[in-house]
């Protein structure tokens with residue numbers, strides 16, 4: 001529901017984009033795009049992967065200059081030729097991918113270039129920590145301001161980005177998929193902050209592929225397609241189906257096309273897996289043809305368990321067996337050779353080599369596998385990359401372009417392609433559709449379901465309950481590092497999973 005839609009007169013237009021175009025080489029990312037933000041409104045910007053949303057955000061942030069068109073602040077044309085210029089105008093931006101400096105502390109990241117100084121012109125550390133803590137309190141976050149950013153979970157990195165944006169007196173707060181890595185509680189906190197800013201007259205621009213959030217937070221919705229403006233309407237005048245149709249240009253019939261399968265032999269056996277302080281005594285089986293979801297709140301230990309199974313992290317006790325053979329701990333190469341694949345949660349750090357081409361990235365893991373048998377010719381590489389790019393509807397200029405030039409969602413698809421092309425017998429996917437648009441989401445689900453029907457075993461970590469319920473044959477629920485429930489598809493519903501995830505099961 002659209003709550004808080006200003007009654008009567010809407011607020012004045014604070015920020016507007018008129019006929020903005022932006023190309024990168026041959027790719028026209030924006031073609032005459034329009035946007036209008038009013039004070040006191042939360043405004044959603046939605047569109048498929050590659051529609052131009054982040055490019056538009058980067059123009060507002062002073063990262064890119066438009067090729068054509070104007071940016072108006074309070075009706076006056078402005079030039080936002082640097083991030084500092086945009087900030088000086090009161091435009092705060094939270095980017096799709098956190099951009100923290102790993103070796104700086106959390107507080108230094110937040111107040112970079114604006115640290116409070118002592119009378120001796122030194123950085124005033126106690127004051128810095130105090131300001132940081134005050135921001136975290138507003139967000140309901142507990143984090144040590146002095147710890148380095150390195151090693152923070154994505155959710156925590158995102159919280160630091162949000163704190164950074166809030167540390168300015170923002171008139172316009174832009175959030176490019178801020179919630180992709182957050183759990184329900186954290187999203188609620190962020191929305192509370194956004195609503196408070198809105199009630200003080202700020203304009204909030206919110207980008208998300210999660211429609212429940214868009215409809216919950218936003219007063220108006222602008223739809224973009226292929227770099228162009230499609231429509232702007234009050235949220236109350238729209239249905240999800242209408243928004244999807246305008247985004248994709250067609251109806252998306254079945255979001256969760258789960259096929260019924262008969263589970264085969266046990267592929268994976270995990271017994272008593274323990275990592276002190278992280279997860280305890282985790283045991284489960286996965287059979288061929290099964291899709292097993294690992295559900296739970298952020299921080300419950302789901303990603304940590306699958307990382308240990310794959311061998312990226314070590315564990316203190318327990319065993320992992322694949323096809324009846326024990327799998328060496330802490331050895332991802334051995335896991336891959338045995339037929340295991342892991343699509344990691346943090347794609348930017350663990351999934352992609354940003355400066356390499358799309359086709360190289362898509363075939364990196366396969367290259368490794370094939371390299372042992374011979375070599376992978378440029379032609380084979382190209383053919384494989386082309387095949388998977390098509391299956392996953394990757395939108396890229398050329399497959400030889402660096403993967404850094406793709407939109408966020410399209411980068412996610414390349415990571416999926418990279419692992420699916422290894423043809424694993426057990427596929428572990430951590431947040432398989434994070435950042436992926438509604439049309440492609442259905443495609444990814446169809447693909448996973450098909451692979452399982454063909455006998456692949458799938459373990460899926462997902463924070464999206466509809467995805468878990470729609471796709472899983474069984475739902476394993478984790479709470480504070482322990483496996484607390486194993487729910488078969490027939491019994492899995494929202495309440496059962498949430499009760500278990502919050503530690504209230506049985």
Ligand SMILES: Nc1ncnc2c1ncn2[C@@H]1O[C@H](COP(=O)(O)OP(=O)(O)OP(=O)(O)O)[C@@H](O)[C@H]1O
Nearest residue numbers: 024029049050051052053054055405406407408409
């Ligand atoms: N630096 C760049 N160099 C080349 N092409 C780029 C660059 N940045 C963006 N593009 C291209 O511009 C188009 C729009 O990308 P953009 O990131 O704005 O999409 P988006 O709507 O944010 O998508 P998503 O939902 O996946 O985040 C894409 O085709 C993308 O490949």
Ligand SMILES: [Mg+2]
Nearest residue numbers: 054096407408
């Ligand atoms: Mg984007």
